[in-house]
Amino acid sequence: MVKVTLDNITKRFGDFEALKRVSLEIADKEFMALLGPSGSGKSTLLYTIAGIYKPTSGRIYFDDRDVTDVPPKDRNVGLVFQNWALYPHMKVFDNIAFPLELRKVPKDEISKKVKKVAEMLHIENLLDRYPWQLSGGQQQRVAIARALVKEPDVLLLDEPLSNLDALLRLEVRAELKRLQKELGITAVYVTHDQAEALAMADRIAVIRGGEILQVGDPDEVYYKPKYRFVGGFLGSPPMNFVEAEVQDSYLDVYGNKIPIPPQYRELVKKLGIREVILGFRPHDAEVVKGKAEGLFGTVYSFEPLGREQIITVSVNGASVKVFAPEGEHFTFGEQVTVKLREDRIILFDKKTEKALEFLLEE
Ligand SMILES: Nc1ncnc2c1ncn2[C@@H]1O[C@H](COP(=O)(O)OP(=O)(O)OP(=O)(O)O)[C@@H](O)[C@H]1O
Numbered sequence: 001m002v003k004v005t006l007d008n009i010t011k012r013f014g015d016f017e018a019l020k021r022v023s024l025e026i027a028d029k030e031f032m033a034l035l036g037p038s039g040s041g042k043s044t045l046l047y048t049i050a051g052i053y054k055p056t057s058g059r060i061y062f063d064d065r066d067v068t069d070v071p072p073k074d075r076n077v078g079l080v081f082q083n084w085a086l087y088p089h090m091k092v093f094d095n096i097a098f099p100l101e102l103r104k105v106p107k108d109e110i111s112k113k114v115k116k117v118a119e120m121l122h123i124e125n126l127l128d129r130y131p132w133q134l135s136g137g138q139q140q141r142v143a144i145a146r147a148l149v150k151e152p153d154v155l156l157l158d159e160p161l162s163n164l165d166a167l168l169r170l171e172v173r174a175e176l177k178r179l180q181k182e183l184g185i186t187a188v189y190v191t192h193d194q195a196e197a198l199a200m201a202d203r204i205a206v207i208r209g210g211e212i213l214q215v216g217d218p219d220e221v222y223y224k225p226k227y228r229f230v231g232g233f234l235g236s237p238p239m240n241f242v243e244a245e246v247q248d249s250y251l252d253v254y255g256n257k258i259p260i261p262p263q264y265r266e267l268v269k270k271l272g273i274r275e276v277i278l279g280f281r282p283h284d285a286e287v288v289k290g291k292a293e294g295l296f297g298t299v300y301s302f303e304p305l306g307r308e309q310i311i312t313v314s315v316n317g318a319s320v321k322v323f324a325p326e327g328e329h330f331t332f333g334e335q336v337t338v339k340l341r342e343d344r345i346i347l348f349d350k351k352t353e354k355a356l357e358f359l360l361e362e
């Protein structure tokens with residue numbers, strides 16, 4: 001239960017810069033997701049917070065205490081590794097008890113604590129089994145219990161649900177979110193799964209190539225992406241992008257005239273920008289039959305998903321995906337128009353791929 005501050009952290013492995021001047025503040029009791037593609041530096045950042053890696057430069061603080069040179073065992077962090085190995089020769093009880101035994105906690109206290117954390121994770125009836133007698137999801141919960149039992153100040157989780165099947169993942173994800181809030185532990189949760197980050201986190205830090213691109217609550221990073229990459233990484237399907245040219249009062253998108261969204265009119269003028277990328281989310285548009293104001297194209301494909309369907313529309317060679325209600329019928333090649341919800345449009349600078357509203361900062 002502490003605030004974690006990363007101040008300008010750089011981590012080099014030889015010549016390779018895995019983390020580049022990362023600054024991030026994780027509030028007391030906050031659930032922070034570190035979201036990014038494979039190789040973006042998520043684990044490196046997590047292990048740096050844990051003290052397993054020492055930053056090449058920069059400082060780390062737990063509250064006001066500078067822990068940059070403090071070894072992992074003196075940081076009171078609970079760490080669940082990406083490949084959550086349990087000790088195979090120990091029963092579940094002993095696996096969970098292990099961190100407390102290292103601390104020479106009295107036996108009856110250990111017993112009480114292990115039982116309590118096991119109950120919280122619904123594994124209290126498994127304490128007498130060996131890891132190989134457990135399902136993947138149960139093993140996972142044992143690993144989480146082991147990290148929790150020592151009542152860490154900071155809980156660090158590295159893709160803890162990545163090996164579970166989809167259903168179990170949904171179940172454990174809800175449990176974990178509730179548990180973190182009940183215990184009031186500051187948590188950093190590494191994932192490359194955008195849905196998991198959106199569902200669980202108070203705030204999300206999007207990381208790419210060792211740099212944090214954006215930090216914000218789920219709504220913010222979802223609806224107000226700072227970079228094209230962020231819009232394209234979150235959402236399923238992710239944000240659509242089409243190239244557009246700014247004209248006097250409209251945007252030319254492959255010959256379609258789209259009015260410049262009101263929220264951008266002043267800014268576009270001020271920036272004097274011509275080449276932009278127009279981004280919109282699949283549920284911030286609708287598909288109507290025939291030609292209308294919007295992006296005119298043809299139906300390339302449609303995928304029913306139960307309650308709704310995804311329509312893929314070809315717009316002069318570009319492809320965009322839009323949600324449509326379940327009952328509507330579409331045919332391959334049919335002429336349609338994608339009508340955009342104006343207030344949700346995001347315009348990015350084509351060169352830097354940064355959203356226009358962020359172009360003037362720094
Ligand atoms: N010990 C190391 N020595 C050299 N390079 C490393 C080392 N650890 C990580 N790297 C490199 O640093 C980059 C970030 O690695 P990291 O493990 O942090 O990625 P990640 O975001 O956790 O990826 P994944 O989602 O695949 O687990 C990668 O390019 C990786 O090859």
Ligand SMILES: [Mg+2]
Nearest residue numbers: 042043044082
């Ligand atoms: Mg990793």
